[in-house]
Amino acid sequence: MTTPALTAEQARAQLDELTVIDVRTPGEYASGHLPGARNIPLDHLDAALPALRTATGRGRLLMVCASGARSARACEALAAHDIAAATLTGGTTAWIASGHDIHRPAGARTAWVMERQVRLAAGSLVLAGLLAGRRRPAARLLSAGVAGGLVFSALTDTCGMARVLAKLPHNRPRAADLEATLASLAD
Numbered sequence: 001m002t003t004p005a006l007t008a009e010q011a012r013a014q015l016d017e018l019t020v021i022d023v024r025t026p027g028e029y030a031s032g033h034l035p036g037a038r039n040i041p042l043d044h045l046d047a048a049l050p051a052l053r054t055a056t057g058r059g060r061l062l063m064v065c066a067s068g069a070r071s072a073r074a075c076e077a078l079a080a081h082d083i084a085a086a087t088l089t090g091g092t093t094a095w096i097a098s099g100h101d102i103h104r105p106a107g108a109r110t111a112w113v114m115e116r117q118v119r120l121a122a123g124s125l126v127l128a129g130l131l132a133g134r135r136r137p138a139a140r141l142l143s144a145g146v147a148g149g150l151v152f153s154a155l156t157d158t159c160g161m162a163r164v165l166a167k168l169p170h171n172r173p174r175a176a177d178l179e180a181t182l183a184s185l186a187d
Contacts, residue, residue, distance in 0.1 A: 003075040004086040008098040011062060011088050018062040019055045019185070021085075022092075023074045025171040028113050032102035034064055034088075034095060038181045042070050043166060045077055047178075051185035053083055061085035066092055066113060069157055117165045122146050 011018065011034075020037040022029050029039040040048045042065075055061060061078070063071035063085050071087040078085045088095065096102060112120070129142030153159045165171060 003072050003079075004084075005068075005072075005089045006062060006086050007089050008095045008100060011095070012098070012100055014060075017059050019059055020062045020064055021052070021074070022064045023070050024065050024092075025114060025166050026174070026177065027171050028066065030105060031113060032096075032104050033092065035101065035103050037064060037103070038185065040178070040181060041166065041172075042074055043163075044178060045074055048182055048185070049078075049081055049083065051182040052078065052085075053081075055185040056083055056085075062088060064088045064091060064095075066115065068094075114159075114162050114165065114171075117171075118159060118161050121161055121165060122150060 006014070015035065020034050022033045022037040022039050023042040023045065024033075024039070025041055026039055029037075033039070040052075045052075052061060061084070063074040063078075064087075065071040065074075068087055068089055068091045071091060075085045075087050090097070092102065125146045126143045129139055129144075129146070132139035133143070149160060153161070
């Protein structure tokens with residue numbers, strides 16, 4: 001089954017008719033999101049199913065992430081529960097490249113986007129493996145493992161390291177924020 005997709009131009013033209021759900025981490029969301037978007041991180045989607053089902057009664061769902069990969073996975077997960085949703089082709093990156101405004105809440109906590117966090121973690125682990133490998137050659141296996149993980153990530157369009165990093169406290173939604181989002185969707 002193919003996931004319905006909207007381009008940035010199509011989404012902009014229909015924005016008032018869509019319920020926009022940003023599935024990035026709260027830190028990524030705070031760094032800038034589509035106007036009116038609500039944040040439900042991908043790993044909290046199951047808890048949001050009842051609220052999202054209710055929201056579809058008011059209009060179509062548009063799932064958004066940075067590139068479109070996570071939002072496409074969100075659409076597939078929702079489809080498994082008979083909830084229709086579209087993804088934004090190219091994500092917020094394409095939205096910004098098209099010249100559309102993004103919303104940055106005043107005073108919101110911001111974290112690096114997940115891609116940058118992954119690059120820092122992967123680079124640090126490779127460097128640590130190489131440095132430690134000067135004394136203990138077996139430590140170079142750490143660098144080889146990270147390299148293999150990056151290749152696997154590229155081939156499968158998944159990222160295990162991003163999933164691990166998403167569990168860090170600065171990438172987790174505050175319970176009150178998530179509850180407020182779910183309540184607003186269920187109303």
